[in-house]
Amino acid sequence: MNKNAQDNAVALRKRLKQGRQALTTTERSRGALLIRGRLYTWLASQRTRLLEAGRPDIRHIAAFWSMPDEPALQPLLHQWADDETLSVSLPVVTAPDTALSFRLWTPDTDMRAGAYGIQESCGPAAPLPDVVLVPTLGYTRHGDRLGYGGGYYDRTLAALRASGHTFTAIGIAWATGDISAEPYSPASHDIPLDGILTDKGWPVPAPDL
DSSP, X not given: OOHHHHHHHHHHXXXXXXXXXXXXXXXXXXXXXXXXXXXXXXXXXXXXXXXXXXXXXOOEEEOOOOOTTSOOOHHHHHHHHTOTTOEEEEEEOOSTTSOOEEEEEOTXXXXXXXXXXXXXXXXXXXXXXXXXXXXXSEEOTTSOEEOOSSOHHHHHHHHHHHTXXXXXXXXXXXXXXXXXXXXXXXXXXXXXXXXXXXXXXXXXXXXXX
């Protein structure tokens, strides 16, 4: 990415953060509830569909521990963790400029503040995920994602693909993050998402597995 593109991305991230900070407490609460409900319904319907088709089930979900400005996923993670047929994991930053690792999480798992102050699981290493939930600051309706600039998820999704592992990546964002009308072009190393879910619905349609 050249310097102009980098500067534009920095300015865009700043505007997007300001946009989501302007959301009211009610908008955040209702929006996060809608996201959790749609995500829960999507996963349940996909699992039923796979079962009826005699195909392998979804077992392992790599989620993330929402920061205050992100849609709160924690209540849904508790629901999923109560399902003995599912495992939930959280990302761990092990070193700068590397792919993320994932560690298993349950409500009883010890947590610690990791890189950037984000809570990380102290649980054991997780199986490779069937579904990866990706925190998304900005997005286009083509599935392009603008993250926070660290590149961790780009490296992680690329590494999973390079391993030959099959998975589905879903971005979780506020609708205010839509940059489809912005002069934004993804970098060559950016990995498009399979679906994107916001408080207003699925701007990139929910994928069928």
